[in-house]
Each structure stands twice: as structure tokens, then as C-alpha cells.
Amino acid sequence: MKLIMILSMLLSTIVLNGCMTASQHRNEVQDNTTDRVTVGTVQREIKVGMSGSDVLQILGSPNIVSTDDQRREVWVYDKIATDYAYSSSSGGAGALILGFGSEVLGGVGGSYNKKAGAASKSQRTLTIIVKYDGEGRVRDFAYHTSRF
Template identity: 35%
Template sequence: MKKLKVAAGMTLVAAALSGCVAPSQPMDNRNSELTQGNVQMNLQVGQTTKADVLEAFGSPNITTRDGAGREVWTYQRQAQVAQSSSQSGYWTVLLAGSSSRSSGFESSSRMTTLIIKFDDNDVVHDFRSRTSNF
């Protein structure tokens, strides 16, 4: 009976503690949708605010200041692209025949980097983006 009370008490403590711990947040879709098209659609120099950038792209990977003291946010996202293909063909010449079949798998990586500079009013001053495929 004593063991049952101790086990029940430990379960209650564990449940209480788990309620105090914030659950880990899964990666948001907007964090993975850093594409050249989204950059062009969502960023406008002199108009887009920090809040707009956070809404469109999520939190930056790095925040720094440039030589002029402007806040700089850097985003980097990597995506793995895999593609498989197969081809088959058949030909005949009179009574002779031949068949061939080939298949392949191709994998590549894409890295997108976005650097945004903000002015003193927390509005986009300048931005640059680059996508590399390898």
C-alpha cells in the first residue's frame, strides 16, 4: 500500500512539473519557406517593418550590427532535393530485338541566405539574398 501511495505521489509531481515546462515548438512552415520569390514578395525597402519580417520568415539565425550601427538580420535555410527517374525503351529490326532499361537517383542541396539591414525606425533599409545549389 505504501508503494502505491509513493508511485501515485511521484506521478502527480511529474504531471505538475510537465505542466510547468513549455512544450518545444515545432519548426514553423514560414521558417522553411525562404525562397527568392517569397523574399521579393515580402520585402520592400523603406516600407517593410521588423514585425512584417518576423511574420513572413520567423526568427533570424543571426542578429548583428554593421559598421554604420544598423541592425542586421541573417537568415540561412538549407533544403535537400531528391529525385529519381527511370527510362526504358524497346526497338526491333526484323527478327532481332533489344531492350534497355536505366534508372537513376539524383540528390542535391540548396542553401538560401537572406541578409536584411534595418534603419533607426526598424524599417528595411537594404536586403540581399542568394541561393546556392550543390
């Protein structure tokens, strides 16, 4: 009987060892690269008077290049990120009771199983507008971020 108890505890430990919460899973799959364009990048790196090539090195290519009413260039960066999170959990219990007699071998078994899950989706946007003067230097910039 002790052997069955030890084996069932060992099996439970092995099975439960692979479980993780939704927040642990998100941390495992989250992209933490340092070359992403963020509000902090704009605030820290973009300065009035810098050249267009410096802006290109920091932010990359713009999504839209336009001109204002005085024919000065305006660059627009529009970044969209979609986050998906899904978690599921299931649990169950099973039992098997065996009886050994001198001539009789028998057993009784049963099980229980329950499943649950949740999913969420959110989007983040970052719009950056960089306005240049007639000499190709940053004269103004603005940014807007949202999450929904």
C-alpha cells in the same frame, strides 16, 4: 488454353499497375506547402521601409542577428534544402508449361529477372540579408540562391 492466357494477362495488369516512374514518385512526395521561404517571397513581400515585425511575419525568425559598423541591426536568413531522388526498377518473366496426358502429368518452368536503379542528391541554398536603419525599419536587403 484461353483461360490461362486471360489469367496471365490479368495477373500482368495487376502487377504492373503499381509501377511508377521516378518523376511521378517525386511529384507524389514533393512538399508543395505555400509557407516556404523562397526568392519570390523576398522579391514580392520585403520592401524598404517595412518594420522588423512585418519581416518576422513574412520570413520568420532569422538565423543570425548582428550589427554593422554603425550599430544598426542586420538579420541573416540562411535556408538549406536537400533533395534526394531514388528510383529502381526490376522486371522479369516466367513461364510454366504443363502437359496433360492420359496417365502422364509433367511440366517445364523457367524465369528471367533484371534489376536497375539510380540515385541523385542535390542541395539548394537561399541566403537573405536584411539591413535595418536606426529606427528598426528595412533600409536595404539582398538575397543569393545556389544549387549544387
